[in-house]
Amino acid sequence: MVNFTSEKPSLNVGFMPLTDSAPLVVAKEYGFFERYGLDVTLEKQNSWATMRDKVCTGLLDGAQMLAPMPIASSLGLDGQRIPMITPFVLSRNGNAITLSHKWYAHLGEHRLNDGQPVSAKAIVPIVNKKAEQGEKLRLATVFPYSCHYYQLLDWLSAGGIDLNQIELIIIPPGNMIAALKAGDIDGFCVGGPWNAFAVRAQLGFTAATSSDIWNDFPEKVLGVLASWQMQNPQTCKALVHALxxxxxxxESIPNRFEAAQLLSGSQYLNMDLNIIAPSLLGSCLTYKDLPPRQIKTYNQFADSESVNFNCPSLEDGSWLLEVMQKSGHLANPTHAMSQLPHIYRQDLFHEYFSVSQDLAPR
Structure with a gap:
């Protein structure tokens, strides 16, 4: 056991039942938390807003969070300003855009083929058809301040779609399938395993993944209150090392299959292995009768050749601030940029792993 003389060895850590919660589940089930003297209880949450609120009120010591969440909380974009930090990137990529199966026949020559993603240009006729009926294409994402939200906007914009013709709504990940099946939405951008679930259930098709849109950008991070890290510096260090x-x-593909089996348990995703495993193994299910796309980077958790792969770099944070401004979520980028070093704590990452500050961000 590696002992960092933790100030608080017993922790409650939140996670969402998603494929990229794998690092937390593996750390719990295979004793990585215990290795660093931590007794961690993983608490499954139903929505990102609930997760944020529980961290902010101290009901959770920390949590798996969306990469923009610590920024939004620290700047008060989603309500009360509560300083939050991330010292560690848990995963990169992992999201995908799924559209209702009823629209697949309308793609024409732009249908899925040759292992290529579907451009948003392919759905322009669908958007126009809805507009003629006085309706908008209704798409869902999981949280306003999320890579899902911004990736969906970028995908639509790249296809020349007027965003005024799109209705965007927020739905927790676990409710996406029911909404798609009921016809309440035309599609969604969400993390695994819900895209694979939609394909397996013949409810939708996967048009594009985050690897196609923002390849290797941070997706989930460890989020804790700034005050919590100051009060528990050794505990935070131990938690990061375990993760x-x-x-x-x-990084090992055979290990990922083991992780998929762990995730299938009722206390975690409570889902069939054939829905959880594909993205972990670099396989993107696309449509009911089509072969999957091979996307090696679909879920990324670490890279032994990149010492800063898990570092919450200021470069990534700055780029994210630009995206948030472009999307109308951020009015004062100058103030936000000055606060970024206090949120995306690459200094803590470098301290924890004795990484030179002069190294490239990743």
Missing amino acids: NDACHWL
């Missing part, structure tokens, strides 16, 4: 070990364990 880092789990992320590197997940």
Whole structure:
């Protein structure tokens, strides 16, 4: 056991039942938390807003969070300003855009083929058809301040679609399938395993993944209150080291299959292995009768050749601030940029792993 003399060895850590919660589940089930003297209880959450609120009120010591969430919380974009930090990137990529199966026949020559993603240009006729009926294409994402939201906007814009013709709504990940099946939405951008679930259930098709839109951008991070880290510096260090070990364990493809089996348990995703495993193994299910796309980077957790792969770099944070401004979520980028070093704590990552500050961000 590696002992960092943790100030608070017993922790409650939140996670969402998603494929990229794998580092937390692996760290729990295979003893990585215990290796660093931590007794961690993983608490499954139903929505990102609930997760944020529980961290902010101290009901959770920390949580798996969307990469923009610590920024939004620290700047008060989603309500009360509560300083939050991330010292560690848990995963990169992992999201996908799924559209209702009823629209697949309308893609024409732009249908899925040759392992290529579908451009949003392919759905322009669908958007126009809805507009003629006085309706908008209704798409869902999981949280306003999320890579899902911004990736969906970028995908639509790249296809020349007027965003005024799109209705965007927020739905927790676990409710996406029911909404799609009921016809309440025309599609969604969400993390695994819900895209694979829609394909397996013949409810939708996967048009594009985050690897196609923002390849290797941070997706989930460890989020804790700034005050919590100051009060528990050794505990935070131990927590990050345990998660880092789990992320590197997940570099192995055979290990990922083991992780998929863990995730299928009722206390975690409570879902069939054939829905959870594909993205972990670099396979993107696309449509009911089509072969999957091979996307090696579909879920990324670590890279032994990149010492800063799990570092929450200021470069990534700055780019994210630009995206948030472009999307109308951020009015004062100058103030936000000055606060970024206090949120995306690459300095803590470098301290924890003795990484030179002069190294490239990743």
